[in-house]
Amino acid sequence: MPVYSARVLVSLRPSVLDPAGEATRSAASRLGVEGIVKLRIGKAVELEIEAPDLATARERLSLLSDRLLANAVIENWTLDLAASGESSGTSSPVGEG
Numbered sequence: 001m002p003v004y005s006a007r008v009l010v011s012l013r014p015s016v017l018d019p020a021g022e023a024t025r026s027a028a029s030r031l032g033v034e035g036i037v038k039l040r041i042g043k044a045v046e047l048e049i050e051a052p053d054l055a056t057a058r059e060r061l062s063l064l065s066d067r068l069l070a071n072a073v074i075e076n077w078t079l080d081l082a083a084s085g086e087s088s089g090t091s092s093p094v095g096e097g
Contacts, residue, residue: 001050004057007080010070011042045069
């Protein structure tokens, strides 16, 4: 069965305050790194999944992302998916609402 490599990027919705991002932006300024206007913190989840085809892999990963990896109330997620060994995959901004 084919193996697909995936990266799920989870970020706070634009309407949600990001205190960790704001604290990091402020700390960067104190370190002398100037010019950062906006900084938001999210998470990246990398995994490999076996599936009969790309569509099935995408369906399974969408379910995983919606129900486990992201909090649908406050977070959006995007999926980068490719057959293992491929240099670039498909990216879809799913999980946004």
